[in-house]
Amino acid sequence: MVETGTDDALGVLDRMTLILEAFGDDDRGLGISELAARAGLPKSTVSRLVSTLVRQRYLEREGRRFQLGLRLFEMGQLAQEPRELRHAALPVLTSLRARTHESVHLAIRDGDEMVCIAAMRGRPESPLVVRTGGRLPLHATALGKAALAHTLDSDLDALAADGLESWTPETMTDLERLARQLAGIRAGKPAVATQELFTGVSCVASPIFAAAGRVVGAVSVSGCAAGFDVDRLAPEVRAAALAVARRL
Amino acid sequence: MVETGTDDALGVLDRMTLILEAFGDDDRGLGISELAARAGLPKSTVSRLVSTLVRQRYLEREGRRFQLGLRLFEMGQLAQEPRELRHAALPVLTSLRARTHESVHLAIRDGDEMVCIAAMRGRPESPLVVRTGGRLPLHATALGKAALAHTLDSDLDALAADGLESWTPETMTDLERLARQLAGIRAGKPAVATQELFTGVSCVASPIFAAAGRVVGAVSVSGCAAGFDVDRLAPEVRAAALAVARRL
DNA sequence: TGCCCTCGTTCCACTCACTGGAACCCTTGC
DNA sequence: GCAAGGGTTCCAGTGAGTGGAACGAGGGCA
Numbered sequence: 001m002v003e004t005g006t007d008d009a010l011g012v013l014d015r016m017t018l019i020l021e022a023f024g025d026d027d028r029g030l031g032i033s034e035l036a037a038r039a040g041l042p043k044s045t046v047s048r049l050v051s052t053l054v055r056q057r058y059l060e061r062e063g064r065r066f067q068l069g070l071r072l073f074e075m076g077q078l079a080q081e082p083r084e085l086r087h088a089a090l091p092v093l094t095s096l097r098a099r100t101h102e103s104v105h106l107a108i109r110d111g112d113e114m115v116c117i118a119a120m121r122g123r124p125e126s127p128l129v130v131r132t133g134g135r136l137p138l139h140a141t142a143l144g145k146a147a148l149a150h151t152l153d154s155d156l157d158a159l160a161a162d163g164l165e166s167w168t169p170e171t172m173t174d175l176e177r178l179a180r181q182l183a184g185i186r187a188g189k190p191a192v193a194t195q196e197l198f199t200g201v202s203c204v205a206s207p208i209f210a211a212a213g214r215v216v217g218a219v220s221v222s223g224c225a226a227g228f229d230v231d232r233l234a235p236e237v238r239a240a241a242l243a244v245a246r247r248l
Numbered sequence: 249m250v251e252t253g254t255d256d257a258l259g260v261l262d263r264m265t266l267i268l269e270a271f272g273d274d275d276r277g278l279g280i281s282e283l284a285a286r287a288g289l290p291k292s293t294v295s296r297l298v299s300t301l302v303r304q305r306y307l308e309r310e311g312r313r314f315q316l317g318l319r320l321f322e323m324g325q326l327a328q329e330p331r332e333l334r335h336a337a338l339p340v341l342t343s344l345r346a347r348t349h350e351s352v353h354l355a356i357r358d359g360d361e362m363v364c365i366a367a368m369r370g371r372p373e374s375p376l377v378v379r380t381g382g383r384l385p386l387h388a389t390a391l392g393k394a395a396l397a398h399t400l401d402s403d404l405d406a407l408a409a410d411g412l413e414s415w416t417p418e419t420m421t422d423l424e425r426l427a428r429q430l431a432g433i434r435a436g437k438p439a440v441a442t443q444e445l446f447t448g449v450s451c452v453a454s455p456i457f458a459a460a461g462r463v464v465g466a467v468s469v470s471g472c473a474a475g476f477d478v479d480r481l482a483p484e485v486r487a488a489a490l491a492v493a494r495r496l
Numbered sequence: 497t498g499c500c501c502t503c504g505t506t507c508c509a510c511t512c513a514c515t516g517g518a519a520c521c522c523t524t525g526c
Numbered sequence: 527g528c529a530a531g532g533g534t535t536c537c538a539g540t541g542a543g544t545g546g547a548a549c550g551a552g553g554g555c556a
Contacts, residue, residue: 009512011300011513012259012260012542013264013297013300013304016264017304020323024326025331028328031504032503033502033504041545042545043505044505044544047505047506048543049261052259052261053261056262064503068323068326068327068328070329070330072320072324072326073325073330073363073381074363074381074383075268075324076320076323076325077380078271078316078320079317079320079321080276080308080315080316082321083273110318115318117321124339132325133323134325259543260514260543280534281533289516290517291516291532292515292516292517292518292535293514293515293516295535296515297514299534
Protein backbone atom coordinates (compact mmCIF):
# COMPACT_ATOMS: atom_id res chain seq x y z
CA MET A 1 0.00 0.00 0.00
CA VAL A 2 1.33 3.39 -0.89
CA GLU A 3 0.36 5.71 1.92
CA THR A 4 0.31 9.07 0.22
CA GLY A 5 0.54 11.19 3.29
CA THR A 6 2.51 11.48 6.44
CA ASP A 7 2.48 8.83 9.14
CA ASP A 8 -1.01 7.46 9.03
CA ALA A 9 -1.97 3.82 9.37
CA LEU A 10 -5.59 3.88 8.35
CA GLY A 11 -7.94 1.02 8.94
CA VAL A 12 -11.18 0.48 7.10
CA LEU A 13 -13.15 2.16 9.84
CA ASP A 14 -10.99 5.24 9.67
CA ARG A 15 -11.45 5.41 5.93
CA MET A 16 -15.17 5.06 6.40
CA THR A 17 -15.10 7.94 8.83
CA LEU A 18 -13.24 10.08 6.34
CA ILE A 19 -15.94 9.37 3.80
CA LEU A 20 -18.86 10.03 6.13
CA GLU A 21 -17.27 13.23 7.33
CA ALA A 22 -16.90 14.48 3.81
CA PHE A 23 -20.61 15.15 3.82
CA GLY A 24 -21.70 18.55 5.01
CA ASP A 25 -25.06 20.12 5.55
CA ASP A 26 -24.71 22.17 2.42
CA ASP A 27 -24.77 19.34 -0.02
CA ARG A 28 -27.47 17.83 -2.13
CA GLY A 29 -25.35 14.76 -2.67
CA LEU A 30 -21.79 13.96 -3.60
CA GLY A 31 -20.30 11.86 -6.37
CA ILE A 32 -17.51 9.33 -5.98
CA SER A 33 -14.83 11.62 -7.37
CA GLU A 34 -15.79 14.54 -5.18
CA LEU A 35 -15.99 12.23 -2.20
CA ALA A 36 -12.57 10.80 -2.96
CA ALA A 37 -11.11 14.26 -3.23
CA ARG A 38 -12.60 15.43 0.05
CA ALA A 39 -11.65 12.29 1.92
CA GLY A 40 -8.18 12.17 0.40
CA LEU A 41 -8.61 8.57 -0.71
CA PRO A 42 -8.20 6.84 -4.07
CA LYS A 43 -11.32 6.67 -6.20
CA SER A 44 -11.37 2.91 -6.39
CA THR A 45 -11.22 2.58 -2.63
CA VAL A 46 -14.02 5.05 -2.18
CA SER A 47 -16.14 3.32 -4.77
CA ARG A 48 -15.78 0.00 -3.03
CA LEU A 49 -16.39 1.30 0.47
CA VAL A 50 -19.32 3.41 -0.60
CA SER A 51 -21.05 0.47 -2.17
CA THR A 52 -20.75 -1.41 1.11
CA LEU A 53 -22.05 1.58 3.01
CA VAL A 54 -25.01 1.73 0.67
CA ARG A 55 -25.66 -1.96 1.19
CA GLN A 56 -25.67 -1.34 4.93
CA ARG A 57 -27.89 1.72 4.39
CA TYR A 58 -25.56 4.21 5.98
CA LEU A 59 -25.55 5.94 2.64
CA GLU A 60 -28.26 6.34 0.05
CA ARG A 61 -27.66 6.63 -3.63
CA GLU A 62 -29.69 8.51 -6.13
CA GLY A 63 -28.27 8.16 -9.58
CA ARG A 64 -24.62 9.06 -9.24
CA ARG A 65 -25.01 11.08 -6.08
CA PHE A 66 -24.75 9.82 -2.55
CA GLN A 67 -26.19 11.12 0.66
CA LEU A 68 -26.15 10.18 4.31
CA GLY A 69 -28.83 7.58 4.79
CA LEU A 70 -31.80 6.93 7.00
CA ARG A 71 -30.07 4.33 9.10
CA LEU A 72 -27.70 6.94 10.43
CA PHE A 73 -30.69 8.97 11.51
CA GLU A 74 -32.18 5.94 13.22
CA MET A 75 -29.01 4.99 15.04
CA GLY A 76 -28.41 8.57 16.01
CA GLN A 77 -31.76 8.64 17.73
CA LEU A 78 -30.67 5.68 19.81
CA ALA A 79 -27.61 7.42 21.19
CA GLN A 80 -28.17 7.34 24.88
CA GLU A 81 -26.97 10.67 26.17
CA PRO A 82 -28.92 12.96 23.85
CA ARG A 83 -31.97 10.71 24.03
CA GLU A 84 -32.26 10.88 27.80
CA LEU A 85 -31.64 14.58 27.95
CA ARG A 86 -34.04 15.42 25.13
CA HIS A 87 -36.73 13.32 26.65
CA ALA A 88 -36.44 15.13 29.95
CA ALA A 89 -36.05 18.54 28.40
CA LEU A 90 -38.52 18.85 25.53
CA PRO A 91 -41.62 19.75 27.55
CA VAL A 92 -39.60 22.19 29.61
CA LEU A 93 -38.17 23.81 26.50
CA THR A 94 -41.60 24.16 24.97
CA SER A 95 -42.88 26.06 27.95
CA LEU A 96 -39.68 28.11 28.14
CA ARG A 97 -40.24 29.21 24.59
CA ALA A 98 -43.87 29.98 25.29
CA ARG A 99 -42.89 32.18 28.25
CA THR A 100 -40.04 34.02 26.57
CA HIS A 101 -41.00 34.02 22.88
CA GLU A 102 -37.32 33.62 22.09
CA SER A 103 -35.36 30.80 20.48
CA VAL A 104 -34.41 28.02 22.84
CA HIS A 105 -31.45 25.63 22.62
CA LEU A 106 -30.36 22.52 24.43
CA ALA A 107 -26.76 21.34 24.13
CA ILE A 108 -24.31 18.77 25.42
CA ARG A 109 -20.62 19.30 25.99
CA ASP A 110 -18.44 17.23 23.69
CA GLY A 111 -14.74 17.82 24.05
CA ASP A 112 -14.06 21.47 23.32
CA GLU A 113 -17.39 22.14 21.68
CA MET A 114 -21.08 22.05 22.49
CA VAL A 115 -23.34 19.86 20.38
CA CYS A 116 -26.89 21.10 19.91
CA ILE A 117 -29.44 18.46 20.91
CA ALA A 118 -32.61 20.43 20.38
CA ALA A 119 -33.49 23.81 18.96
CA MET A 120 -36.78 25.67 18.86
CA ARG A 121 -37.34 28.90 17.04
CA GLY A 122 -38.98 31.63 19.12
CA ARG A 123 -40.86 33.81 16.69
CA PRO A 124 -40.90 32.94 13.01
CA GLU A 125 -38.33 35.66 12.35
CA SER A 126 -36.09 34.75 15.29
CA PRO A 127 -32.59 33.60 14.48
CA LEU A 128 -31.60 30.02 15.24
CA VAL A 129 -27.98 29.94 16.31
CA VAL A 130 -27.46 26.29 15.36
CA ARG A 131 -29.56 23.51 13.98
CA THR A 132 -29.94 20.28 15.91
CA GLY A 133 -26.74 18.29 15.58
CA GLY A 134 -24.65 21.39 14.99
CA ARG A 135 -21.61 22.40 17.02
CA LEU A 136 -20.76 25.57 18.90
CA PRO A 137 -17.49 26.82 20.39
CA LEU A 138 -17.26 26.80 24.16
CA HIS A 139 -15.79 30.22 24.74
CA ALA A 140 -18.05 32.27 22.49
CA THR A 141 -21.47 31.04 23.56
CA ALA A 142 -23.56 31.25 26.70
CA LEU A 143 -24.17 27.50 26.44
CA GLY A 144 -20.45 26.83 26.35
CA LYS A 145 -19.64 29.15 29.22
CA ALA A 146 -22.37 27.61 31.36
CA ALA A 147 -20.86 24.18 30.85
CA LEU A 148 -17.27 25.35 31.11
CA ALA A 149 -17.80 27.24 34.36
CA HIS A 150 -18.54 24.05 36.21
CA THR A 151 -15.67 21.86 35.09
CA LEU A 152 -12.02 21.59 35.93
CA ASP A 153 -9.73 24.53 35.37
CA SER A 154 -7.47 22.26 33.39
CA ASP A 155 -10.20 22.11 30.77
CA LEU A 156 -10.02 25.82 30.31
CA ASP A 157 -6.26 25.71 30.01
CA ALA A 158 -6.47 22.96 27.41
CA LEU A 159 -9.00 25.00 25.49
CA ALA A 160 -6.87 28.11 25.61
CA ALA A 161 -3.81 26.19 24.52
CA ASP A 162 -5.22 26.10 21.00
CA GLY A 163 -6.05 29.80 21.17
CA LEU A 164 -9.49 31.32 21.55
CA GLU A 165 -10.85 31.84 18.09
CA SER A 166 -12.32 35.25 17.38
CA TRP A 167 -15.79 35.13 15.82
CA THR A 168 -16.81 38.77 16.16
CA PRO A 169 -15.20 41.87 17.65
CA GLU A 170 -17.02 40.99 20.87
CA THR A 171 -15.62 37.46 21.15
CA MET A 172 -13.74 36.95 24.36
CA THR A 173 -10.25 35.99 23.25
CA ASP A 174 -8.51 36.93 26.46
CA LEU A 175 -8.06 33.99 28.80
CA GLU A 176 -7.93 36.14 31.93
CA ARG A 177 -11.20 37.89 31.21
CA LEU A 178 -12.87 34.63 30.30
CA ALA A 179 -11.67 32.99 33.51
CA ARG A 180 -13.03 35.90 35.56
CA GLN A 181 -16.36 35.62 33.81
CA LEU A 182 -16.50 31.89 34.47
CA ALA A 183 -15.76 32.53 38.14
CA GLY A 184 -18.69 34.95 38.19
CA ILE A 185 -20.93 32.31 36.68
CA ARG A 186 -19.77 29.80 39.23
CA ALA A 187 -20.67 32.32 41.91
CA GLY A 188 -24.22 32.56 40.65
CA LYS A 189 -24.24 35.05 37.80
CA PRO A 190 -26.02 33.98 34.60
CA ALA A 191 -23.91 32.84 31.66
CA VAL A 192 -24.33 35.34 28.89
CA ALA A 193 -22.83 35.94 25.46
CA THR A 194 -23.61 39.23 23.76
CA GLN A 195 -22.80 39.17 20.07
CA GLU A 196 -19.75 37.06 20.79
CA LEU A 197 -20.50 34.41 18.17
CA PHE A 198 -22.71 36.27 15.71
CA THR A 199 -23.13 40.01 15.58
CA GLY A 200 -26.65 40.94 16.54
CA VAL A 201 -27.38 37.83 18.58
CA SER A 202 -27.28 37.52 22.36
CA CYS A 203 -27.82 34.51 24.62
CA VAL A 204 -28.32 33.57 28.26
CA ALA A 205 -27.73 30.02 29.40
CA SER A 206 -27.87 27.88 32.49
CA PRO A 207 -26.17 24.53 33.16
CA ILE A 208 -28.08 21.33 33.82
CA PHE A 209 -26.71 19.35 36.73
CA ALA A 210 -27.00 15.62 37.25
CA ALA A 211 -26.18 13.78 40.41
CA ALA A 212 -22.78 14.54 42.00
CA GLY A 213 -22.76 18.05 40.56
CA ARG A 214 -21.77 16.86 37.13
CA VAL A 215 -22.87 19.12 34.27
CA VAL A 216 -24.72 17.09 31.65
CA GLY A 217 -25.74 19.93 29.38
CA ALA A 218 -27.08 23.44 29.19
CA VAL A 219 -30.21 25.33 28.15
CA SER A 220 -30.17 28.73 26.52
CA VAL A 221 -32.45 31.45 25.28
CA SER A 222 -31.21 33.63 22.47
CA GLY A 223 -32.53 36.53 20.50
CA CYS A 224 -31.73 39.78 18.77
CA ALA A 225 -29.15 41.73 20.72
CA ALA A 226 -31.26 44.86 20.43
CA GLY A 227 -33.66 44.83 23.35
CA PHE A 228 -32.38 41.54 24.73
CA ASP A 229 -33.44 41.65 28.35
CA VAL A 230 -31.00 39.51 30.30
CA ASP A 231 -32.51 40.41 33.67
CA ARG A 232 -35.89 39.10 32.59
CA LEU A 233 -34.63 36.01 30.78
CA ALA A 234 -31.94 34.78 33.15
CA PRO A 235 -34.34 33.62 35.88
CA GLU A 236 -36.50 31.87 33.28
CA VAL A 237 -33.53 29.97 31.89
CA ARG A 238 -32.31 29.05 35.32
CA ALA A 239 -35.74 27.75 36.32
CA ALA A 240 -35.93 25.72 33.13
CA ALA A 241 -32.51 24.15 33.73
CA LEU A 242 -33.56 23.16 37.23
CA ALA A 243 -36.81 21.73 35.92
CA VAL A 244 -34.92 19.60 33.40
CA ALA A 245 -32.58 18.32 36.10
CA ARG A 246 -35.54 17.33 38.25
CA ARG A 247 -36.95 15.28 35.38
CA LEU A 248 -33.73 13.36 34.70
CA MET B 249 -10.27 -17.21 9.03
CA VAL B 250 -12.68 -19.77 10.34
CA GLU B 251 -16.13 -18.62 9.33
CA THR B 252 -18.29 -20.25 11.95
CA GLY B 253 -21.53 -20.08 10.13
CA THR B 254 -22.99 -20.70 6.75
CA ASP B 255 -21.88 -18.88 3.66
CA ASP B 256 -21.07 -15.41 4.91
CA ALA B 257 -18.10 -13.34 3.84
CA LEU B 258 -18.11 -10.52 6.31
CA GLY B 259 -16.08 -7.41 5.84
CA VAL B 260 -15.07 -5.06 8.60
CA LEU B 261 -17.97 -2.77 7.83
CA ASP B 262 -20.43 -5.61 8.13
CA ARG B 263 -18.99 -6.59 11.45
CA MET B 264 -19.22 -3.01 12.60
CA THR B 265 -22.88 -2.99 11.61
CA LEU B 266 -23.50 -6.14 13.61
CA ILE B 267 -22.00 -4.44 16.62
CA LEU B 268 -23.91 -1.19 16.24
CA GLU B 269 -27.15 -3.04 15.70
CA ALA B 270 -26.65 -5.00 18.88
CA PHE B 271 -27.63 -1.86 20.75
CA GLY B 272 -31.30 -1.38 21.45
CA ASP B 273 -33.24 1.39 23.07
CA ASP B 274 -33.67 -0.64 26.21
CA ASP B 275 -30.05 -0.69 27.21
CA ARG B 276 -28.07 1.34 29.62
CA GLY B 277 -24.87 0.14 28.04
CA LEU B 278 -23.38 -3.15 26.95
CA GLY B 279 -20.12 -4.89 27.81
CA ILE B 280 -17.77 -6.55 25.35
CA SER B 281 -18.93 -10.07 26.14
CA GLU B 282 -22.61 -9.25 25.80
CA LEU B 283 -21.89 -7.35 22.61
CA ALA B 284 -19.93 -10.28 21.20
CA ALA B 285 -22.75 -12.65 22.04
CA ARG B 286 -25.40 -10.47 20.41
CA ALA B 287 -23.34 -9.78 17.32
CA GLY B 288 -22.19 -13.37 17.00
CA LEU B 289 -18.54 -12.39 16.81
CA PRO B 290 -15.46 -13.46 18.78
CA LYS B 291 -14.69 -11.39 21.84
CA SER B 292 -11.26 -10.38 20.66
CA THR B 293 -12.62 -9.08 17.38
CA VAL B 294 -15.31 -7.11 19.13
CA SER B 295 -12.84 -5.66 21.60
CA ARG B 296 -10.60 -4.44 18.81
CA LEU B 297 -13.38 -3.01 16.66
CA VAL B 298 -15.08 -1.36 19.58
CA SER B 299 -11.92 0.43 20.59
CA THR B 300 -11.67 1.84 17.08
CA LEU B 301 -15.30 2.87 17.17
CA VAL B 302 -14.69 4.64 20.45
CA ARG B 303 -11.69 6.41 18.99
CA GLN B 304 -13.89 7.58 16.14
CA ARG B 305 -16.58 8.52 18.66
CA TYR B 306 -19.30 6.34 17.22
CA LEU B 307 -19.37 4.66 20.59
CA GLU B 308 -18.85 6.03 24.04
CA ARG B 309 -17.43 4.09 26.90
CA GLU B 310 -18.19 4.49 30.55
CA GLY B 311 -16.21 2.07 32.62
CA ARG B 312 -16.81 -1.31 31.08
CA ARG B 313 -20.05 -0.39 29.38
CA PHE B 314 -20.46 1.01 25.91
CA GLN B 315 -23.19 3.09 24.35
CA LEU B 316 -23.95 4.62 20.99
CA GLY B 317 -22.10 7.89 20.84
CA LEU B 318 -22.76 11.51 20.12
CA ARG B 319 -21.21 11.42 16.69
CA LEU B 320 -23.91 9.08 15.49
CA PHE B 321 -26.47 11.60 16.65
CA GLU B 322 -24.65 14.34 14.82
CA MET B 323 -24.33 12.43 11.59
CA GLY B 324 -27.91 11.29 11.79
CA GLN B 325 -29.02 14.88 11.88
CA LEU B 326 -27.18 15.45 8.63
CA ALA B 327 -29.08 12.74 6.77
CA GLN B 328 -30.70 14.60 3.96
CA GLU B 329 -34.13 13.08 3.59
CA PRO B 330 -35.31 13.38 7.18
CA ARG B 331 -33.68 16.77 7.54
CA GLU B 332 -35.51 18.32 4.62
CA LEU B 333 -38.83 16.84 5.56
CA ARG B 334 -38.56 17.75 9.22
CA HIS B 335 -37.60 21.27 8.40
CA ALA B 336 -40.63 21.69 6.19
CA ALA B 337 -42.97 19.88 8.52
CA LEU B 338 -42.20 20.99 12.08
CA PRO B 339 -44.18 24.24 12.09
CA VAL B 340 -47.09 22.51 10.40
CA LEU B 341 -47.04 19.68 12.92
CA THR B 342 -47.00 22.12 15.79
CA SER B 343 -50.12 23.82 14.58
CA LEU B 344 -51.75 20.49 13.77
CA ARG B 345 -51.24 19.42 17.33
CA ALA B 346 -52.56 22.71 18.61
CA ARG B 347 -55.73 22.30 16.53
CA THR B 348 -56.39 18.65 17.35
CA HIS B 349 -54.85 18.22 20.81
CA GLU B 350 -53.81 14.74 19.72
CA SER B 351 -50.40 13.17 19.17
CA VAL B 352 -48.84 13.90 15.80
CA HIS B 353 -46.34 11.81 13.85
CA LEU B 354 -44.23 12.31 10.76
CA ALA B 355 -42.73 9.30 9.02
CA ILE B 356 -40.77 8.24 5.96
CA ARG B 357 -41.15 5.01 4.07
CA ASP B 358 -38.09 2.79 4.25
CA GLY B 359 -38.45 -0.56 2.57
CA ASP B 360 -41.32 -2.38 4.18
CA GLU B 361 -41.51 -0.18 7.22
CA MET B 362 -42.11 3.43 8.14
CA VAL B 363 -39.44 5.30 10.07
CA CYS B 364 -40.67 7.97 12.45
CA ILE B 365 -38.99 11.30 11.80
CA ALA B 366 -40.81 13.44 14.33
CA ALA B 367 -43.30 12.82 17.10
CA MET B 368 -45.22 15.23 19.28
CA ARG B 369 -47.38 14.21 22.18
CA GLY B 370 -50.87 15.69 22.18
CA ARG B 371 -51.94 15.93 25.78
CA PRO B 372 -49.53 14.90 28.53
CA GLU B 373 -51.44 11.62 28.93
CA SER B 374 -51.70 10.91 25.19
CA PRO B 375 -49.98 7.79 23.93
CA LEU B 376 -47.02 8.14 21.58
CA VAL B 377 -47.08 5.32 19.08
CA VAL B 378 -43.35 5.46 18.32
CA ARG B 379 -40.44 7.57 19.37
CA THR B 380 -38.44 9.49 16.80
CA GLY B 381 -36.24 7.05 14.94
CA GLY B 382 -38.56 4.13 15.63
CA ARG B 383 -40.09 1.86 12.99
CA LEU B 384 -43.67 0.92 12.22
CA PRO B 385 -45.13 -1.80 10.02
CA LEU B 386 -46.77 -0.65 6.79
CA HIS B 387 -49.94 -2.67 6.92
CA ALA B 388 -51.00 -2.01 10.50
CA THR B 389 -50.67 1.76 10.68
CA ALA B 390 -52.43 4.69 9.07
CA LEU B 391 -49.02 6.15 8.18
CA GLY B 392 -48.04 2.98 6.41
CA LYS B 393 -51.29 2.65 4.52
CA ALA B 394 -51.12 6.26 3.40
CA ALA B 395 -47.69 5.64 1.92
CA LEU B 396 -48.52 2.22 0.56
CA ALA B 397 -51.68 3.33 -1.21
CA HIS B 398 -49.71 5.50 -3.56
CA THR B 399 -46.98 3.13 -4.68
CA LEU B 400 -46.79 0.24 -7.04
CA ASP B 401 -48.97 -2.80 -6.53
CA SER B 402 -45.85 -4.93 -6.70
CA ASP B 403 -44.82 -3.36 -3.41
CA LEU B 404 -47.92 -4.69 -1.78
CA ASP B 405 -47.34 -8.14 -3.19
CA ALA B 406 -43.77 -8.13 -1.96
CA LEU B 407 -44.98 -7.09 1.47
CA ALA B 408 -47.62 -9.80 1.58
CA ALA B 409 -45.13 -12.42 0.45
CA ASP B 410 -43.63 -12.38 3.93
CA GLY B 411 -47.07 -12.57 5.50
CA LEU B 412 -48.93 -9.76 7.22
CA GLU B 413 -47.99 -9.90 10.85
CA SER B 414 -50.87 -9.75 13.30
CA TRP B 415 -50.42 -7.16 16.05
CA THR B 416 -53.90 -7.09 17.52
CA PRO B 417 -57.21 -8.85 16.73
CA GLU B 418 -57.97 -5.84 14.53
CA THR B 419 -54.80 -6.04 12.42
CA MET B 420 -55.58 -6.45 8.78
CA THR B 421 -53.93 -9.70 7.83
CA ASP B 422 -56.01 -10.39 4.76
CA LEU B 423 -54.38 -9.16 1.57
CA GLU B 424 -57.67 -8.73 -0.31
CA ARG B 425 -59.22 -6.52 2.34
CA LEU B 426 -56.05 -4.49 2.65
CA ALA B 427 -55.89 -3.99 -1.10
CA ARG B 428 -59.51 -2.83 -1.16
CA GLN B 429 -58.80 -0.38 1.63
CA LEU B 430 -55.77 0.96 -0.19
CA ALA B 431 -57.88 1.45 -3.31
CA GLY B 432 -60.32 3.42 -1.21
CA ILE B 433 -57.52 5.62 0.09
CA ARG B 434 -56.29 6.15 -3.44
CA ALA B 435 -59.81 7.24 -4.35
CA GLY B 436 -59.81 9.90 -1.67
CA LYS B 437 -60.76 8.26 1.58
CA PRO B 438 -58.57 8.99 4.60
CA ALA B 439 -56.07 6.35 5.69
CA VAL B 440 -57.12 5.07 9.08
CA ALA B 441 -56.03 2.35 11.46
CA THR B 442 -58.28 1.57 14.39
CA GLN B 443 -56.56 -0.46 17.07
CA GLU B 444 -54.67 -2.37 14.38
CA LEU B 445 -51.24 -1.91 15.92
CA PHE B 446 -52.03 -1.31 19.56
CA THR B 447 -55.34 -1.98 21.21
CA GLY B 448 -56.94 1.25 22.28
CA VAL B 449 -55.10 3.48 19.81
CA SER B 450 -56.49 4.81 16.54
CA CYS B 451 -54.83 6.89 13.81
CA VAL B 452 -55.62 8.90 10.69
CA ALA B 453 -52.90 9.72 8.21
CA SER B 454 -52.35 11.52 4.96
CA PRO B 455 -49.50 11.14 2.47
CA ILE B 456 -47.10 13.93 1.59
CA PHE B 457 -46.48 14.27 -2.13
CA ALA B 458 -43.41 15.70 -3.75
CA ALA B 459 -43.07 16.61 -7.40
CA ALA B 460 -44.16 13.94 -9.88
CA GLY B 461 -46.66 12.46 -7.46
CA ARG B 462 -43.98 10.67 -5.50
CA VAL B 463 -44.85 10.03 -1.85
CA VAL B 464 -42.06 11.30 0.40
CA GLY B 465 -43.69 10.64 3.72
CA ALA B 466 -46.88 10.83 5.73
CA VAL B 467 -48.39 12.74 8.63
CA SER B 468 -50.70 11.23 11.18
CA VAL B 469 -52.81 12.09 14.17
CA SER B 470 -53.40 9.40 16.75
CA GLY B 471 -55.26 9.11 20.00
CA CYS B 472 -57.35 6.92 22.25
CA ALA B 473 -59.71 4.78 20.21
CA ALA B 474 -62.57 5.73 22.50
CA GLY B 475 -64.04 8.92 21.10
CA PHE B 476 -61.57 9.14 18.24
CA ASP B 477 -63.38 11.36 15.76
CA VAL B 478 -62.09 10.44 12.31
CA ASP B 479 -64.47 12.75 10.52
CA ARG B 480 -63.18 15.74 12.39
CA LEU B 481 -59.51 14.79 12.24
CA ALA B 482 -59.19 13.56 8.66
CA PRO B 483 -59.58 16.99 7.04
CA GLU B 484 -57.09 18.46 9.50
CA VAL B 485 -54.49 15.83 8.68
CA ARG B 486 -55.07 16.20 4.97
CA ALA B 487 -54.66 19.96 5.17
CA ALA B 488 -51.45 19.52 7.16
CA ALA B 489 -50.00 17.11 4.60
CA LEU B 490 -50.73 19.56 1.83
CA ALA B 491 -49.19 22.38 3.81
CA VAL B 492 -46.00 20.37 4.30
CA ALA B 493 -45.84 19.58 0.59
CA ARG B 494 -46.15 23.26 -0.26
CA ARG B 495 -43.20 24.05 1.99
CA LEU B 496 -40.88 21.45 0.46
C1' DT C 497 -20.56 12.73 -36.20
C1' DG C 498 -16.34 12.32 -33.92
C1' DC C 499 -13.49 13.89 -30.21
C1' DC C 500 -12.49 14.69 -25.54
C1' DC C 501 -13.22 15.12 -20.83
C1' DT C 502 -15.27 13.28 -16.62
C1' DC C 503 -17.26 10.10 -13.82
C1' DG C 504 -18.00 5.42 -11.83
C1' DT C 505 -16.87 0.57 -11.99
C1' DT C 506 -13.93 -3.41 -12.58
C1' DC C 507 -9.65 -5.91 -12.74
C1' DC C 508 -5.77 -7.97 -10.52
C1' DA C 509 -1.39 -8.86 -8.27
C1' DC C 510 0.45 -7.50 -3.91
C1' DT C 511 0.54 -7.20 0.94
C1' DC C 512 -0.63 -5.53 5.30
C1' DA C 513 -4.59 -4.98 8.21
C1' DC C 514 -7.48 -7.98 10.23
C1' DT C 515 -8.54 -12.27 12.36
C1' DG C 516 -9.44 -15.30 16.42
C1' DG C 517 -7.85 -18.85 19.60
C1' DA C 518 -5.14 -18.83 23.61
C1' DA C 519 -2.89 -16.75 27.23
C1' DC C 520 -3.12 -13.06 30.39
C1' DC C 521 -4.65 -9.69 33.70
C1' DC C 522 -7.98 -7.82 36.43
C1' DT C 523 -12.05 -7.59 39.71
C1' DT C 524 -15.89 -9.96 42.08
C1' DG C 525 -17.90 -13.33 45.01
C1' DC C 526 -18.24 -17.41 47.59
C1' DG D 527 -7.98 -19.09 48.48
C1' DC D 528 -9.92 -20.34 44.26
C1' DA D 529 -13.23 -20.23 40.63
C1' DA D 530 -15.80 -17.43 37.36
C1' DG D 531 -16.33 -13.83 34.42
C1' DG D 532 -15.09 -9.71 32.04
C1' DG D 533 -11.70 -7.19 29.13
C1' DT D 534 -7.25 -6.83 26.85
C1' DT D 535 -3.09 -8.45 24.56
C1' DC D 536 -0.33 -11.64 21.80
C1' DC D 537 0.89 -13.68 17.56
C1' DA D 538 1.23 -16.48 13.43
C1' DG D 539 -1.45 -16.97 9.29
C1' DT D 540 -4.03 -15.37 5.52
C1' DG D 541 -7.55 -13.38 2.82
C1' DA D 542 -9.82 -8.90 2.87
C1' DG D 543 -8.65 -4.82 1.34
C1' DT D 544 -5.72 -1.92 -1.52
C1' DG D 545 -4.93 1.27 -5.50
C1' DG D 546 -3.00 2.00 -10.09
C1' DA D 547 -4.52 1.09 -14.54
C1' DA D 548 -7.77 -0.16 -17.85
C1' DC D 549 -12.60 0.05 -19.17
C1' DG D 550 -17.20 1.63 -20.51
C1' DA D 551 -20.72 4.95 -20.24
C1' DG D 552 -22.48 9.38 -20.68
C1' DG D 553 -22.30 14.51 -21.90
C1' DG D 554 -20.79 18.66 -24.03
C1' DC D 555 -18.67 20.98 -27.89
C1' DA D 556 -17.28 21.88 -32.52
